[in-house]
Amino acid sequence: MTDQQLSAEHAERKPHDHRWAALAVLCMGALMIVLDSTIVNVALPSIRTDLGFSESSLAWVVNAYLLTFGGFLLLGGRLGDLFGHRRVFLIGIAVFTLASLACGLAGSQTFLVAARGVQGLGGAVVTAVALSLIMNLFTEPADRAKAMGVYSFVCAGGGSVGVLLGGLLTGGLSWHWIFLVNIPIGLIVIAATLKLLPASRGPGEGQLDVAGSITVTASLMLAVYAIVNGNEAGWTSLATLGLLGVAIVLLLAFLWxxxxxxxxxMPLSLFRLRNVAVANTVGVLWAAAMFAWFFLSALYMQLVLKYSPMQVGLAFLPSNLIMAAFSLGLSAKLVMRFGIRWPLAAGLALATIGLLLFARAPVGGDFVSDVLPGMLLLGLGAGIAFNPLLLAAMSDVSPAESGLASGVVNTAFMMGGALGLAILASLAASRTSARIAAGSELIAAQAEGYHLAFAVGAVFGLTAALLGGLLLRTPANQAAESAQPAMH
Incomplete structure (x- = not known):
C-alpha cells in the first residue's frame, strides 16, 4: 500500500475515531450529572447531622436541584440552538463544576441549598445540549442508535457508581467529598471538549422564553416551600395558604x-395530543413516588436500620444494576414485542408493589427479607417502564418535535419529583412528630412516618399504572417502529 493510500485511509478513519472520542467526552459530562443525582442520597443523613437540617427541610438539598434542573431543561436546549451547542455545553459544565465546589465547601444550610440550585441549572444545560450534540455527531441511523445505547447505559449505570461512591466517600472521608469529586472530572471534560468537540455557531438571535422559565420555576419553588414548611407553620395558616395562592397565580401566569x-x-398545543398528555401525567405521578422513595429509603436504612453509608450504597446497587441492564436494550425488546401500553403499566405496577413492601418494612428489618425484594421490584419496574414512557410522550408528535416532546416529559418528571418529594417527606415528618407526641420511641416513630410516605407513594404509582394502561392509545406496530430511535 502506497503512502498516499495510507494517508487517504487515515483521513477516512479520523472523523469516525474523532466522533466516538467526542461521545466519550459527552458521556463523561452526563456521568457527572447522573452521579450527583444518586450520590447525594447516600450522604443525606450525614448532611442532616452536620448542618442541623430537620427531616422535612432536608428535602431542600434534593429539591433545590430538581426544581432548577426541571425549570431550565427546555431553556438550556433553546440556548444551545441559538448560541452553539459546544459553547453552551462548556458553560453548563463550568457552572456545574463551580457549583460543586461551592457545595463541597458549604458550612450552612442556606449556602448548600443555594449551591445545589446552581448545580441544577448547570446540570439542565449539560443534559439538554449533550443529546443535541450526539444527534449532530451521529447522523447515520445505525451509528446514532449505537451512540444512544452507549449514552443510555452510562446514564443508567452511573446510578450504580453513584451509590457506591457515595457510600465510600461519605464513610471514608466526609459528605463534602461527594461534591468535590466533581472538580477534577469537570476540568477533564472542559479540556477534552475544547479539543474533541467541533465548534458550532448558532444564529445568535431568536426569542428566549425567559418569562416562562422564571414563572414556572418560581411557582413550583413556592409550592414546595409551602409544603415543606406546612408542618411548622400550620397547613391552614396564612403563610402556607398565601404561598400556595401565589404559586397558583404564577402557574396561571406561566400558562398565559x-x-x-x-x-x-412548553407549547400547550402538545397537550391536545392524548398520548402526550397521558405520558406527562404518568411521568409526574411516577416521579413523585420514585424520587421520594430514593430519598426516604436512604433515611430509613441509616436512621432506622442503622446502616453505614457504604451499606446504604450497596443496598441500592441491585435496583440500579437492573435499571442499567434494561437500558442496554431489554426494555426496547419488550416494547417491540408487546407495544408501549402494557410494558409501561406492568413496570409501574411492579414498582408499586416494591413501594408497598417498603411500606411494611419493620424497625428491626432484615436486608434479604425486608429491603432487597422492594429494591429488586423497583429496579425492575423502573427499568421496564422508562423507555415506554418516553415513547408514549413522543408517539403522537412529528419527528421535528420529538426532541421538544422528550424535553417536556423530562421536565414534568423533574417537577413531579420535586413536588412528590416535598409532599411525602412532609407527611413522613408529620406522622413521626405525631407518634412521638403520643409517646412512641424515636426509631419506631420514624419508621411509621416512612411507612405512611411509602404507602402514599404506592398510591401515586398505582394511579400512574392505571392511567397508562387504560388511556394510552398506541398501536404495537407503531411502538416497535419507534423503539430504536427513542432509546435516549
Whole structure:
C-alpha cells in the first residue's frame, strides 16, 4: 500500500475515531450529572447531622436541584440552538463544576441549598445540549442508535457508581467529598471538549422564553416551600395558604405566557395530543413516588436500620444494576414485542408493589427479607417502564418535535419529583412528630412516618399504572417502529 493510500485511509478513519472520542467526552459530562443525582442520597443523613437540617427541610438539598434542573431543561436546549451547542455545553459544565465546589465547601444550610440550585441549572444545560450534540455527531441511523445505547447505559449505570461512591466517600472521608469529586472530572471534560468537540455557531438571535422559565420555576419553588414548611407553620395558616395562592397565580401566569409567546418553553398545543398528555401525567405521578422513595429509603436504612453509608450504597446497587441492564436494550425488546401500553403499566405496577413492601418494612428489618425484594421490584419496574414512557410522550408528535416532546416529559418528571418529594417527606415528618407526641420511641416513630410516605407513594404509582394502561392509545406496530430511535 502506497503512502498516499495510507494517508487517504487515515483521513477516512479520523472523523469516525474523532466522533466516538467526542461521545466519550459527552458521556463523561452526563456521568457527572447522573452521579450527583444518586450520590447525594447516600450522604443525606450525614448532611442532616452536620448542618442541623430537620427531616422535612432536608428535602431542600434534593429539591433545590430538581426544581432548577426541571425549570431550565427546555431553556438550556433553546440556548444551545441559538448560541452553539459546544459553547453552551462548556458553560453548563463550568457552572456545574463551580457549583460543586461551592457545595463541597458549604458550612450552612442556606449556602448548600443555594449551591445545589446552581448545580441544577448547570446540570439542565449539560443534559439538554449533550443529546443535541450526539444527534449532530451521529447522523447515520445505525451509528446514532449505537451512540444512544452507549449514552443510555452510562446514564443508567452511573446510578450504580453513584451509590457506591457515595457510600465510600461519605464513610471514608466526609459528605463534602461527594461534591468535590466533581472538580477534577469537570476540568477533564472542559479540556477534552475544547479539543474533541467541533465548534458550532448558532444564529445568535431568536426569542428566549425567559418569562416562562422564571414563572414556572418560581411557582413550583413556592409550592414546595409551602409544603415543606406546612408542618411548622400550620397547613391552614396564612403563610402556607398565601404561598400556595401565589404559586397558583404564577402557574396561571406561566400558562398565559405559553399561550402568547411565539417560541414557548412548553407549547400547550402538545397537550391536545392524548398520548402526550397521558405520558406527562404518568411521568409526574411516577416521579413523585420514585424520587421520594430514593430519598426516604436512604433515611430509613441509616436512621432506622442503622446502616453505614457504604451499606446504604450497596443496598441500592441491585435496583440500579437492573435499571442499567434494561437500558442496554431489554426494555426496547419488550416494547417491540408487546407495544408501549402494557410494558409501561406492568413496570409501574411492579414498582408499586416494591413501594408497598417498603411500606411494611419493620424497625428491626432484615436486608434479604425486608429491603432487597422492594429494591429488586423497583429496579425492575423502573427499568421496564422508562423507555415506554418516553415513547408514549413522543408517539403522537412529528419527528421535528420529538426532541421538544422528550424535553417536556423530562421536565414534568423533574417537577413531579420535586413536588412528590416535598409532599411525602412532609407527611413522613408529620406522622413521626405525631407518634412521638403520643409517646412512641424515636426509631419506631420514624419508621411509621416512612411507612405512611411509602404507602402514599404506592398510591401515586398505582394511579400512574392505571392511567397508562387504560388511556394510552398506541398501536404495537407503531411502538416497535419507534423503539430504536427513542432509546435516549
Amino acid at each position: 405566557i405559553e399561550s402568547r409567546v411565539s417560541a414557548p418553553l
